Amino acid sequence: MRHSVVAALVASFLLLLTYPVWSAQTQPAQKATYAGDAVCKACHAAQFEKFSKTVMGKIFASNPRNDLEKQNCESCHGPASEHVAKGGGKGVGIPVTFRKGTEESATAQNEACLACHQRGVQTYWEASPHAGRGIGCVSCHTIMEKTSDRFQLAKVDDKTPFFNKRAQTEVCGQCHLQRKAVLQRSSHMPMREGKIACSDCHNPHGTPNPVMLKQASTNENCYSCHTERRGPFMWEH
Incomplete structure (x- = not known):
């Protein structure tokens, strides 16, 4: 009986010694929090x-439509407290980064965009050929900057005057x-003249058909523009 009590006391003592280590290992990692756009601006003016x-910048600053948009920079990049605590640096402590050469997957980047842009013309994005x-x-x-009048299109350095x-x-x-x-052929769709664009016929974000027709x-x-060709005609072909 005496040996059992001593063994129990020793076991309890050892358990108390290991508790701090065990407790530290099981504590969940502290979640990053929002640092605020003023902190972002201090380094990234x-x-x-x-x-x-x-x-987007004007909406986030002056007329945010939800709590996420109120976070401004962190609406897309995610909470930046860890980035600030580690002293900054490219990709350090940033949940989502969009810079060139990043190891961030397109899927992870797209999820940040789809947090807001998941309806309307983007409804079928995840099943689209482009996403696949x-x-x-x-x-x-x-x-990060305005490069076109509509759609925030990426800048393309193309010297060809047709485009x-x-x-x-x-x-x-x-x-x-x-x-x-x-489009450089003599007979072509009037795209190089700026009369129509790719999205007049296609939705690049995906549609129910495989070639992404609108x-x-x-x-x-075709009838969307050429309504006179729809008919009915006196002599149907």
Whole structure:
């Protein structure tokens, strides 16, 4: 009996000795918190100034539509307290980064965008061919500065004069090189003249059909502009 009591006391003592280590190992990691856009601006003044001139920058600063948009920079990058605590640095302590050469996956970047842009024309994005091929929102759109009048389209340094009319054609032409080349034929869709754009017929964010037509069929797509061709005609073909 005496030996049992001593053994129990020794076991209890050893348990107390190991408790601090065990407790430290089981404590959940402290979650990052929002640092505030003033803290971001203190180090990233140039980027902050450029972003403030974009549509998103103006909305976040003056008319946020929800609690997430009130966080400004951290609406997209995530809580930055860890980034600040570690003294900053590219990609250090930032939940989501969009810079060139980052190891961040397109899926992770897109999730930040889809937190707000998941309805309307973006409804079918996750099932679209572009998403399936690892295309990121920032492959076509820019975030930190205004580079086009509409859609925040990414800047493309293309010297070819045929493609200065529509920034949208330039962006799509980054990948769709064959389609871009076809526009140089004598007979072509009037895209190089700036009369139509790729998105007049396609929704690059995805649609229920495999070629991302905005309408249910090719004919319906054409009838969107060429209504006089819809009929009925006196002599149907």
